Amino acid sequence: MSDLRPTNDTQHRSTVPLCAATGAATGSAQWFLEKRGEDEKTPVFHHNNLRLYICGEETFKQIATDIRRAQHSIDLVCWGFDPAMELTRETADQWPRGDTWGDLLLGAAQGKFNNGKPVNVRLLVWYDFIGSAAVNNMPGYKTESLYERSKPGLLFPPSPSERDRREIFNSHWYRDVVAGKQNALSLRTRGGVHDDVMTSLRSEASMNGLGRIERLGFEYLATHHQKTIVIDYEGDKPCGYVLGLNSVTDYWDTTAHKFDDPRRGKSWEGANDAEPGLKPYQDYGCRVEGQVLAAVCKNFTEAWNKAEGNGKGAGSNVSREFNLKATPANLTRNLVAPHQSAQILRTLPATDGSEKSIHRLYNHAISFARHYLYVENQYFQHAAWVKELKRLRGEYLAGFQKGKLGMADVPKLHVMVLTPTPERKQMVPRTHDTVTELGHGSSMPNQTKLVEEEIARYDAVQEARRRSRDPLMIPPPQPLSSIAQAYKDAGGGKDDEMARKALEGQFAMRSLVASLWTFDTNWQTTQRDRLAKLDGWKKSANYDPNSPGYAGGxxxxxxxxxxxxxxxxxxxxxxxxxxxxxxxxxxxxxxNLNLRSFAVDSEINIASDDPVTAKNLRERVWGQHTDGKFAGGVATDQTVMAETFKNWRREAYKNFKKKALGEAPSCFLVAFHDDRASSIRLG
Incomplete structure (x- = not known):
């Protein structure tokens, strides 16, 4: 027998037969969290149908269909809510381009889609005065439209513009719901629990690197970041969603990610000020049917009953009892074979149950990664997680050595990370910490320069004291900042190529960090005016291409x-x-893959160990990002995976060069790069 000892406390100890002839043993991987006591509030459910959607067009279209089918209840948890956001977009004309959130929920509450019978709609949204004012996550809530504020009492006011009409719609929608004018439609809000944050952070190993500004940001700008929907929980055809997508208009996009898609909306409709129109977005949604819906509904119900009511439209508390070990029969009545197992994971503040199962799952699951580990995340800002990956990988290799096997026998783990340019300059340091752990510190060259200059100053003082006959005459250097210390701890200072070779030699790991970019294939048309201006300047009599400058240098x-x-x-x-x-x-x-999501904000994820669903998702996503060329094939075959990784790396760096030249890329993949630097951390 072979005694398989767990590498951390989330894994079960197991005993498996050992072949006397070959010395080999075969065991199964425990992907879920199944620790007695701690994980009983997040049990694994085995009878479910999961359907995955990529990007807003697919996801919101199905949500709109399910809302129209609702017969009893619709329960939503949102980070933000824009009533004027269109879930379906048939045309590229002026707003509204299709069914809006506000009209769909109002229609359901009024019985328009249910033979005149109202459907109970409950909407729970995060709202903090300071935080929400900064991100405008509830446009129109507690405000009048600019048109109404600026045109009071005019006998013949001008007709409202498209923007005015949209703002008026939101303002009136919220006003009517809060006032209780829509009997079956209720709204509650909840703010971040500031008192819980520091208690939660103290248990985090990465807490020591927090600066004062980052600490204050966590403490006073904590959010409720969950996004779920439950439809007809007590009905004959219950279903729900676990989402990454927010219910504000920026998040609608197609999988084609066109450079300029008018259906995404105009810049003023969302939080993006760039032109032309709202930018492309990549995200996902999971539609769920089955037992796991009980955990999603329980999460909503407990949060709703604790949330703050505002006005007559706050509705009443929900009376539901949950036994997650014996879920209602109606949840599985309409399932089709095959079924998928699933688990709901959360981050919750102490007042809501003090749960960190998302963080624990991320640390647990990577212990079994053997061929590829694919991460696609808005914030890749948790160096401690990469360190844990390397620690677990080291334990895995130690097992090979005990079995008298060499490095040639160890399957290479291909770590593939897609992350965007950090949205704020102050997010550069934590991103830099994390990519440096994978041997990609030079992708952020100016941040590398900033910390290396600090370390060089520190080392110079230390060296001067060492050489001095009287070291006490030279004051000791200021301690390294947490940013510089993290860089040193990650092996900073090495050439990236050397760092990646060391990663492969020591841990049998290969790594790639990339972003996604789309190209304007019609740039000669869209940039016609500026191209004509450029051509006119070049044809002018005094044009000198070698001149150092004109007009003020x-x-x-x-x-x-x-x-x-x-x-x-x-x-x-x-x-x-x-x-x-x-x-x-x-x-x-x-x-997200950062300290905020693991320990500060409330979050909710779904996990599944269904191989067919995981494989189909991987093939769709990798195919989308590589224009169908490198979807991976049999990605658990080492030869195939090595070739896929090589192709991804080649295309990412080739497209990085093409981007600098303004040439068309082969696909969306571009090697990650950010020239900014910051001495302030925000996570």
């Missing part, structure tokens, strides 16, 4: 040329929270 011709090059590319904002491992498990939902 600025070479406006070269400046315009650079602008035109940049204008051909547009980043696809990765809002995803996806991890897939070895075609064997996946998790997605609201949680």
């Amino acid at each position: 600025i070479n406006y011709i070269k400046d315009l040329e650079n602008q035109l090059l940049k204008a051909r590319y547009r980043e696809i904002y990765i809002h995803s929270k996806l991890m897939v491992i070895d075609d064997s498990m996946f998790t997605l939902g609201s949680a």
